[in-house]
Amino acid sequence: MHPNVWHGLTWPATDFSRVPYGVFTDRAIFAEEQERIFRGPIWINVALEAELPNAGDFRTSYVGETPIVVTRADDGSVHAFVNRCAHRGTLLVRGQGGNTKDFTCVYHHWCYDTQGNLIGVPFRRGLRGKGGMPPSFDLADHGLETLRVAAYRGVVFVTFRDDTEPFEDYADTVSLAYLDRMFHKPIEIIGYMRQRIPANWKLYLENLKDANHAGLLHQVPTTFGLWRNTQAGGSSMDKKRRHEVHYGYLDTDTEEDAANGYEGFTPYNATLKLNDASIVDYTNEWNDNISSEFLSFFPSSVFQQFANTLATRQVRPRSAAEFELFWTVFGYTDDSPTLRLARLKQNNLAGPGGVVSMEDGEVGRLAQQGIKRERTSHSVIEIGGKGPIEDQTTVITEVAVRGFWKNYCELMGAPVARAPE
Secondary structure (H helix, E strand, C coil): CCCCCECCECECCCCCCEEEHHHHCCHHHHHHHHHHHHCCCCCEEEEEHHHCCCCCEEEEEEECCEEEEEEECCCCCEEEEECCCCCCCCCCCCCCEEECCCEECCCCCCEECCCCCEEECCCCCCECCECCCCCCCCHHHCCCCECEEEEECCEEEEECCCCCCCHHHHHHHHHHHHHHHHCCCCEEEEEEEEEEECCCHHHHHHHHHCHHHHHHHCHHHHHHCCCCCCCCEEEEECCCCCCEEEEEECCCCCHHHHHHHCCCCCCCCCCCCCCCHHHHCCCCCCCCCEEEEEEEECCCEEEEEECCEEEEEEEEEEECCEEEEEEEEEEECCCCHHHHHHHHHHCCCCCCCCCCHHHHHHHHHHHHHHHCCCCCCEEECCCCCCCCCCCECCCCCCHHHHHHHHHHHHHHCCCECCCCC
């Protein structure tokens, strides 16, 4: 096989502006991602400390396909372990969250403490001199598989690897500045949403890093001024181009600017009216006039400020053609009743049935349908230009999408070079 061919695919542009469609459909590639990316040298968001206020609190989550549990131990420390009994591999914790003193497997009742240590095995010494575990069996040797944990401003990240770089180095200044802004004061969990989307998980990350699509696919924010391609905004990345923040500024265009810029296009429609305009009313609570700002944190964590809605999104791969999207919605503990009501109303923009977010899920499905029989053809990623992957001072760009693929190919060992003739 030619050295530039990988899983039968080629990456024929060194600036990552061409992506083979087979990367979204190949089951062998999906399986390899679980090891090289999700169990690789990455940090991924799995919980918020506000979900674990008390000793014994826990939440279940995923790192790629691997189920995990995040806990608050008696000493206040946060721990994470694989949600799999060390005896016969049974899923240990079946709920979404709660509070407990220990975890007991439903199958053979092996019991673990909140740090994942094995603390009890029924009939370990048998009964009446028969059965039981061999004398050499040591509880300390059979704890749950643990992950490294890092918490930054109350956001919990984990990694499987001991050699993953320290979290703050991995996040870099752009991501840390975003988290500093979003979590600048204590938060309160409002609720959860989740959905299954029949698309490859990477299609969703492409969507999140594509600032240009928001002012074209989504008619509500375009028409009513929450996000337009005629407004000022941009896209910033870390030094390795793996994480990306894109943002838009409110009131930086006029209705005339929008009408002229979108002439001949349907996303902007000045004839549309809302019965309740409060869904698009924006309170400038950060005093920076940023109406929307999203952090896509490589490989699959998302942080959302959309108007006054605040949420994390965990992208959880299920197969090469399906992923789960899990939303944790929150506000600040000092929210006024008026602001909290505004957050609740504006959550009708986001989530599985949100008048904006449901469109992202649908285009993912449409893309998966369109490419499922295509392997060796390539997408074209050139909006914002080709060549260097650099920060952008416009939202009419998808340059950050190429940053995702740069880091993806490095972890997956995919050779990016001109394809053979």
